[in-house]
Amino acid sequence: MVRPCRASVYVFTLCSVIAVAAAQTNGTDVGVEGTTGVRACKCMEYWACVSSGGSPYAYCQYSTKVCCFVDPRARAVGILPRPPKVDNCGRKGVENRRDGVSQAGEWPWHVAVLEKTDDIYVCGAALVDEYWALTAAHCVDDYSDPRPLKLRLGEHDVKTLAEPYPYEELDVNHVVLHPAFDNTSLTHDIALVQVVTPAKRRPNINTVCMPERGITRLMLEDKAARCFITGWGKEREGGGHATVLKEIRVPLWSNNDCEEALRRHFGADFKLSGSSLCAGAAGRDACDGDGGGPLVCERNNIWYEVGVVSFGGGCGRPGMPGVYTRVEDYRDWIHEVILNS
Template sequence: MKYFLCACLAFTALLVTANASNQSTVPIAKPKIVGGELANQGDWPWMAALVSTYSEVSTSLQVAGTGYDSSPFSNSPADQASATMVDCGIGDSQCSAASNKICLIARGDVDFSVKVDNCQAGGGIGAIIFNNTAGAINGTLGDNFSGSIPVIAISQDDGATLLNLLGSIASLNVTAQQKIVQSSSCGASFIGEKWLLTAAHCVEDANINLLKVNVGEYDLSNGAENAKAIKRIYIHPEYNKGSAFNNDIALIELIEAIDNPAVTLVDLDSSRQLALDNAAVTVIGWGNQTAYGPNDELPANDQPDKLRQVELNLLSNEQCKDKLAQAYTDLEGINYLPDQVGITDSMICANHVGGGKGSCQGDSGGPLLVNTNQGWQQIGIVSYGIGCANAEFPGVYARVGQFTDWINNISKGIAIEPTYDFAITPQHTAQTTQLTVSNNSELTANLTFTLVIDKIGSTGFSLTPNSCNTLVAKQKCTITLAFDAKTLGQHKMRIIINSNDDNIPTSQSFISAQAIAANNVINTQLSSGSTELLWFSGGDKPWLLDNSEAAISSGEISDNQQSSVMLTFTGAGSLSFYWSVSSEENTEDPSSPYDALYLIIDGEKVDFISGEVPYAKVTIPNLAEGKHQITWLYLKDGATSNGEDKAYLKEVVFTPETAPADTSATSPPPVQTASKSSGGSVTYLLLLLTLLPFKRRRS
């Protein structure tokens, strides 16, 4: 079943350039308010928007005296340049004709930042990048961009026009304005002190340095200066366990408590009765406003600035399952049973008889509300839907009453990061990490920590409580968690925290790790038996030789499985390789792939390819001195397979740096890559975001 989230983008610090029986292929939409009305300012004071704030940027372009529409790249220097315009192709190498010129560059094949670097390396003083598809480019040069020349984007049509004007004078300008503006991605609800509720899928890859919360927001066109900084995000540890978007809830902790009205939550028993009564509910948000069906193309974005609301009616889970089973059966001609549609006890459904009203893209994470004898209370969180405001497909919400204990354990008790996943680890290698423990209660707690194995055969974990055995109210500490990869395979365990006082609730943390084996066959094939460039492989199936291409290919994995291969080495320099994939592609949203090959540099996921992508070369320049782990991970979701369902890798070359290395770098370098899903860092303007994969079914 192809699920598209009912909300908007998840924030991430990473820069990405771009058939099971009885499984549906219906797209699940990202929610918005459809068929509703403008909310009254002040009616919902605890409504919040997840936002990115930034300085407004303006651009201009004139060529041969004619003006052209342009748009900025985030992280472009604010400057102006005027000079003769030259063609620099796709910018995949230093532009030798660029000295004291303006570079005209086509989008495609390599990261935007690499294109600009190659322009400046050739002496260029400004860059114009034109699209290779219809529409505008909303792009970023990345946090690590160090170039100093101004960069703007133009359309594909204007790019074709300018190719006929080479040699003309081009004048471009990038100006940063003083006004701070905001862009909203999801909704949230304020539940008191410094805590908010939202959907897990809104924040599962969030960078809290970029994401903020605007509590009590109404009009997104102003008020960006009121956005509050985030201290920590707690995603439910069993999010997606057992069903797509199951337990789709997260807590956001602000750096400081705020004095603002808070919404109260409907308890579990009341939510069940209200659903049986088909009670009237209201959902609010800044999502899109156009309804569409499961087989319709996604409409153009039409998210409003001002908050909107719409009235719906609850369904019992039995009614929701029956309705969805019939809708899937009618749509696909396959007999669906109610228990096959993925509705769990952690969900609650709502719709409008006859359709035309509901939530959609941009509304995710926002509250579903019911008017009780205690006033307005929150009964759900916008999670997902099939199409938008479709009569046959009810919208699905996280049932907040199911999570009362989890919310209280964290916000009023002993909180620990709900999950931690050690990076894929070579066998006989040890890793350690520090996990933060916070006492959010009003009492001093005496604590004990216990490791509980969740998977038979899991070994290698150890825990040191450090100074966390006694924790004063409103204070935090860190425990040390270690994983020694002696035993191959996947390992899972939990950290259980116990308090000496029953009045202090506690939470737990789910830990996972994976140890992969040395692979001498791959080492011989790709590194000529080098003792410095060492290869490891594992996952559900290891990578294998593909002698037809003098390459290696991913193992024969099935749904919800993975196959990984890793290269380890020490030293500064650059790494290059060719990669290819033949897999199921998400054609509606290529940035959120179904089955894909991922590139992970020193534990940070930085790129992927998906679909039918022939061999393309990738160069990772400027790797700093030290130990490096480069991992290629082929990951399948829980549904359809297309193509060969394999990933390929060949011609892996590490070139040591000859000059002394700059050891100050602490984050992965920009990646120069060619892939079907790239052609530049495609992101929403100035958010510095990208989508890591949201899977339709997750393991």
């Protein structure tokens, strides 16, 4: 039986078509031929398009951006900063010099999924859009009615209100599980959670970038890759949950090496999904309560979510990596859900 990384009793206390457009990604206007002739659209982030009164048409080629038609008469609603700051995702805050402990605002995309009643902690997640957070499907598959849930953004130390930046809580109105999610094998363990009102960008609240195509392979090949997991899960197997958002640098594993290692725990018949990613080392691993949280890697000073914490065998055991859903394989599904919402 695989162990999902989820804590069900830990309480947070305070005491229109989806298509690939032949567009360039350099931010210039692009001509798109339609029923009314050739119109100019601009490649930008989805939220920036919508907040400026535009209409997303399709994805820009090899990009997470959309080709956006903006009515020159439209007035921006001013929810989040507009261009030239549309490429603001994945901007990490100031680093903490204490190993394993984050600084306030250091990981501004990390989200806590909570039950409104008694602030019961459900799982971690990552903000990927002003209305959407990415998490693991096993975290939220029991919530066919999402109204008991809320997202807490910008939290750092759950035991105090005396922090540099206040957190923000948003009600959930929609949960979208991947249609192929299997709760037994935990394949396709990925889900999107939508909030009623948009998140407001602050020093401690920002989006993480979606992985560019091929970035996971590059991270696997780069032995010096900087990849971290974050969460309030247990600090060690059998230990207590963290009260300050922890950060753990983890090495990535090839799927072949990971499958071989996990067979020693789950049995010789264990088969690792091709849409999984493995990471971890002795004493450096996700643990109970970290499920749904992001595995992020840095490239050119930008941070990308390459994995979602899914399951593992114990916490930080030697030769036993944790398993993550490989986000790169679900880019199109994520974009389709967000664009069609």
